[in-house]
Amino acid sequence: MNNNSSKSKRIAKNTLILYVRMFFLMLVSLYTSRIVLNTLGVEDFGIYNVVGGVVAMFSMLSGSLSAAITRFFTYELGRGNQERLHLIFSSSLTIQLGFALIIVILAETVGLWFLNVKMNIPDARMVASNWVFQFSILTFIINFICLPYNASIIAHERISAFAYISILEAVGKLAIAFLITIAPVDKLVFYALLMCIVALIVRFAYGRYCKRHFSECIFRPVFDKSTLRQMTGFAGWNLIGAASVVLRDQGGNIVINLFCGPLVNAARGVAFQVNTAVQSFMTNFLTALNPQITKSYASGDHKYMMTLIFQGARLSFYMLLLVSLPVLVNTHYILNLWLNTVPEHAVLFVQLVLIFSLCESISQPLITAMLATGNIRNYLRLVGGLQMMNLPVSYLLLRVGMFPEIVIVVAILISQCCLVAHLLMLRRMIGLPVGEYLRKVYMNVIIVAIISSLLPILVTRYLSESFYGFALLCFLSVACTAFATYFIGCNSNERQFVIDKIRILVLNISKQ
Secondary structure: OHHHHHHHHHHHHHHHHHHHHHHHHHHHHHHHHHHHHHHHOHHHHHHHHHHHHHHHOOHHHHHHHHHHHHHHHHHHHHHOOHHHHHHHHHHHHHHHHHHHHHHHHHHHHHHHHHHHHOOOOOHHHHHHHHHHHHHHHHHHHHHHHOHHHHHHHHHOOOHHHHHHHHHHHHHHHHHHHHHHHHOOOOHHHHHHHHHHHHHHHHHHHHHHHHHHHOOOOOOOOOOOHHHHHHHHHHHHHHHHHHHHHHHHHHHHHHHHHHHHOHHHHHHHHHHHHHHHHHHHHHHHHHHHHHHHHHHHHHHOOHHHHHHHHHHHHHHHHHHHHHHHHHHHHOHHHHHHHHOOOOOOOHHHHHHHHHHHHHHHHOOHHHHHHHHHHOOOHHHHHHHHHHHOOHHHHHHHHHHOOOOOOHHHHHHHHHHHHHHHHHHHHHHHHHOOOHHHHHHHHHHHHHHHHHHHHHHHHHHHOOOOOOHHHHHHHHHHHHHHHHHHHHHHHOOHHHHHHHHHHHHHHHHHHHHO
16 A cells, blocks of 8 residues: 555656646747747748658657567566566667668658659648658658657656656757758758757757666667567557557648648648647646556556546546636637737638547556556557548548538547447456446536536636636636536545645645
8 A cells, every 4th residue: 555655656757747747848949839839920831740640650650669678668667577678678779770770761752752743732732742841751750760769768668757858859859940940941951951960869858868877778779579479469469559549640631732731731730739738738648657557567456447547547637637728718809819820721620620639548558557457459450440441431422522520520530449349448457447438437427517517618608708708708708517527526535635635735835
């Protein structure tokens, strides 16, 4: 019990560190996005998003490998096997060399052909688009090499280092936003080049930290067939899941380009910038939580793992709802306040993308639990197959003339089908009690979301857009979400925990 309490405190501490990082990154991200959009213009901003999306299509390979490395690192740390950690790190870099070669070959053949022949880009910007494509490939490969180092930091739960290096990256992007405003050359190409340089600096920082603090992070040429087979097998099957996510997100972006052009890509790009900032509230918590789920499975602590899955799913949703609801009811005002030029379709894109993230949030601990088992073949066949339907369904609907935002609507509907598949598969894999999950998590978050939204949505009908109205809606949204979460979303033990923490905080303040 004491051990689990210590683990929970570590999760809380790491989450706090990540939230400090998040607030800084969010402010920098929103500010730099505004400058980049205004400096590049709506069309070039859309081109950068969609050309980078072509390269990101190949991230299905890196995504599958990243999940494999993180899972094996965290699993062996849970077992306390230092020798295996050495072997896994070196094996992961060996596998990466092969994957990196495949990515470059695919990008410089299929990707280059698709960019120049199929994509909807103005002729006057094709040369710049090709330069952006090349720099995007290089940036992608640099980030790809970081995967074992990132996995090691997260597995060791050295979240402070992860936070500091992320802040370094944000400062670099802030400098980029300033430099492109005074650049005497093509701003789109210069922006892509600077993003590549920042990726290289971050890669060096990760490598330097890991080599100094983790003895296993020193590459030695090893060819352990058993380990390589295990990791490539895991990565190979997880490729289905990674590919389905990439095809859903970046494939959807490219389909929008084919039918609607780069201006709508810019609107989608703005929506995902907002979503990234908002979703960081949930992502930070999961970054601290996920290693404990995997380690609990590795050590055989099944009861604690189930507790983390249930609480993690609910808390992920509540955190995301707390910051999403003010944005959902103030979307038009916020975009006008943030951007000088708001792309057409941006408002509805932002709202739908946030709703999609809320739908996905309760599935994240389930995915971590599935990866922890290592038995992912049948799971990914089913869930990955369902997610891959996003691309063909979106393509067909846009082809018959549906509005661009239909791509996100399709993703929302399919995400709920995937949740059902998650639950059914995990019932067999780890004995997840599906009925209890539906009652304590799924129905719980739906009721909290409805009660939280009623008053803010009602008030929007009687308020005009103004700073006063914005401030009032933000206050109501946060207050209603906090009220519903505390009285409906939390059980009696969790409410007592909150009361105790508030009491301790008040006592500390009064002593000062």
